[in-house]
Amino acid sequence: MNSISITIKKMLPIALMLSLLLPMQASAHGASPLHTETLHVGGYDLTVEFYNWPIRVEQTAAVRIVPQTPLPSRAALQLQATLVPAPGVPDQPRPLTVGPDSDSDLAYSVDVRALVTGEWQLQISAAGAAGSGVASMRMPVAGPPRIPVWLGWLIGLTPLLGLLIFISARLRRLPRHTSAW
Amino acid sequence: MVQAHAQSSTLSIAQGALDHPDHVAHARRESAFRLRAGWLLTVAALLGLIGAAWDIQWHAAIGRDTFLTPPHLLIYSATALNGLITLVVVLRETLLYHRGSPAVSAASTVRVLGIFHAPLGFVITGFGVLSQCIAAPADIVWHELYGIDITLWAPFHMMGLISGAIMAIGTIYIFAAEINRARTQGSPRHMRLAQSGVVVRSAMLFWTLQTATLPALFEYPFLTVGGAHVSLHVLLVAWLVPLTLIAAARTLRWRWTATTITLGVTLFGLALSVAVPWATTLLASIQGLAYRTDAPPITVASSAVPITLILAGLSIDGLLHALRARPPLLRAVAAGCTAALLLSLVEPLWRSIGYAHLFDPAVAAVLRAAAAPATLALSALLALPHAALAAVLGAQLGLSFRTTEE
Numbered sequence: 366m367n368s369i370s371i372t373i374k375k376m377l378p379i380a381l382m383l384s385l386l387l388p389m390q391a392s393a394h395g396a397s398p399l400h401t402e403t404l405h406v407g408g409y410d411l412t413v414e415f416y417n418w419p420i421r422v423e424q425t426a427a428v429r430i431v432p433q434t435p436l437p438s439r440a441a442l443q444l445q446a447t448l449v450p451a452p453g454v455p456d457q458p459r460p461l462t463v464g465p466d467s468d469s470d471l472a473y474s475v476d477v478r479a480l481v482t483g484e485w486q487l488q489i490s491a492a493g494a495a496g497s498g499v500a501s502m503r504m505p506v507a508g509p510p511r512i513p514v515w516l517g518w519l520i521g522l523t524p525l526l527g528l529l530i531f532i533s534a535r536l537r538r539l540p541r542h543t544s545a546w
Numbered sequence: 547m548v549q550a551h552a553q554s555s556t557l558s559i560a561q562g563a564l565d566h567p568d569h570v571a572h573a574r575r576e577s578a579f580r581l582r583a584g585w586l587l588t589v590a591a592l593l594g595l596i597g598a599a600w601d602i603q604w605h606a607a608i609g610r611d612t613f614l615t616p617p618h619l620l621i622y623s624a625t626a627l628n629g630l631i632t633l634v635v636v637l638r639e640t641l642l643y644h645r646g647s648p649a650v651s652a653a654s655t656v657r658v659l660g661i662f663h664a665p666l667g668f669v670i671t672g673f674g675v676l677s678q679c680i681a682a683p684a685d686i687v688w689h690e691l692y693g694i695d696i697t698l699w700a701p702f703h704m705m706g707l708i709s710g711a712i713m714a715i716g717t718i719y720i721f722a723a724e725i726n727r728a729r730t731q732g733s734p735r736h737m738r739l740a741q742s743g744v745v746v747r748s749a750m751l752f753w754t755l756q757t758a759t760l761p762a763l764f765e766y767p768f769l770t771v772g773g774a775h776v777s778l779h780v781l782l783v784a785w786l787v788p789l790t791l792i793a794a795a796r797t798l799r800w801r802w803t804a805t806t807i808t809l810g811v812t813l814f815g816l817a818l819s820v821a822v823p824w825a826t827t828l829l830a831s832i833q834g835l836a837y838r839t840d841a842p843p844i845t846v847a848s849s850a851v852p853i854t855l856i857l858a859g860l861s862i863d864g865l866l867h868a869l870r871a872r873p874p875l876l877r878a879v880a881a882g883c884t885a886a887l888l889l890s891l892v893e894p895l896w897r898s899i900g901y902a903h904l905f906d907p908a909v910a911a912v913l914r915a916a917a918a919p920a921t922l923a924l925s926a927l928l929a930l931p932h933a934a935l936a937a938v939l940g941a942q943l944g945l946s947f948r949t950t951e952e
Contacts, residue, residue, distance in 0.1 A: 455693035480689075521681070522704065527673070539946060539949070544874070
């Protein structure tokens with residue numbers, strides 16, 4: 366009995382540390398979506414649920430796609446998703462992988478990740494017995510707090526400034542006139 | 547006067563060593579340790595240079611889809627290794643200093659932040675590593691803000707390259723101090739190892755700085771002076787070549803220093819031209835990544851290395867020797883300006899004839915425009931005062947390296 370209580374005491378800190386990871390898990394696929402849109406794609410109505418909104422750049426955000434049109438099984442509807450940058454966003458269209466959603470037999474899950482801040486479109490194409498088609502929705506990708514270019518250069522060139530100050534201090538210690546090479 | 551100063555401190559160390567015979571053994575062990583650490587830093591930094599050359603190719607040929615690309619892993623492993631080595635040395639030297647070790651004294655170390663004591667070169671290298679550690683995450687944020695295809699002349703790319711240059715300069719100080727100690731201790735083997743260290747590290751400093759000139763070749767090729775074009779790359783090379791090569795030549799006072807460094811840089815460039823595309827293709831195929839449609843036709847990191855660099859090295863060594871009876875700064879200016887003139891006239895012509903045709907028409911046009919007679923002449927003329935200044939700075943920097951004791 367005593368050894369069990371020691372084991373529990375030892376495990377407690379580890380369990381506490383692991384529990385810190387739980388909120389991250391939960392926020393990756395929280396209880397209720399923060400943003401929902403319904404798209405009519407081909408012959409299907411699809412609800413797209415975002416658990417992060419707006420999506421942050423370089424963040425992997427799980428998006429659920431729930432067909433509102435009754436389906437016999439998930440195999441009856443083929444979905445494809447692509448992230449399409451709006452003009453001016455310096456990137457190219459990124460195909461996404463649509464997989465089964467672990468919480469529901471008839472829903473799909475897509476991991477969305479944009480590498481550049483700006484306006485993106487989430488484009489979904491559906492193909493099934495009710496028809497096929499493509500639809501898009503707006504998906505703004507927010508960035509981290511913006512660093513102005515001048516501030517970037519100020520920080521980036523600080524080591525150079527330090528180097529120049531150091532070298533000039535070293536050179537001042539040299540003799541003014543020396544004939545030795 | 548400098549020699550007199552060096553000799554007097556040499557004598558005082560030697561006198562101390564004679565007073566305490568154990569100190570000779572201590573001093574030799576300490577020198578051997580610092581030399582080994584200096585070479586370990588050099589190998590780690592070399593991995594970083596290879597990683598950076600590979601990364602530039604990866605950005606251009608495949609893209610920067612994620613932070614954890616193979617070249618990034620190589621660069622940041624090298625940074626971590628450099629950081630670890632520097633940390634171990636600084637902590638060890640601090641401990642020995644506070645224990646009163648005869649080989650680790652105020653004469654052979656500098657004090658940092660009140661408590662740490664370490665040889666100057668390791669302190670500088672440590673600051674270089676620290677600044678690289680800031681540049682890495684800041685660069686990720688910058689890419690997120692301003693896109694994947696930002697130029698190499700972005701704040702935190704430059705911060706990374708400057709950090710690399712600081713690390714190279716720090717390690718040159720390490721080796722230069724060991725040359726002086728080897729002379730005192732009369733150990734020719736240590737002397738040779740330290741001298742080779744200066745050659746290799748100077749070549750790596752050259753490589754790091756030449757990497758920073760790349761956008762001047764392709765993205766920002768011209769400055770406009772009164773409606774005429776001046777090649778920015780020519781001006782940057784006029785700084786780079788005299789500064790690094792003359793500094794090394796004066797540090798070592800060896801007749802073939804500049805030639806050896808330029809030969810090393812050229813061979814390194816050739817080796818990367820073969821290895822980098824191979825490694826990029828291999829790793830991209832393993833990871834199932836596709837090449838971009840605008841992938842560059844050459845190894846980008848090697849493309850700015852002058853093809854006649856060895857001739858520039860030879861001309862610097864030759865003139866420094868031929869003018870040996872003249873004052874040092876005059877020798878430096880003559881050698882630096884000659885090398886810069888040679889490169890500013892020959893290199894744009896070579897790029898225009900030799901490899902412009904490999905690029906798409908827009909880039910080819912830029913490379914050919916740099917070889918237009920008026921641009922060539924004006925750029926070469928304006929390169930001369932830059933080269934003269936760089937040569938003076940290089941000569942003074944070399945003297946500073948050579949006379950370092952800490």
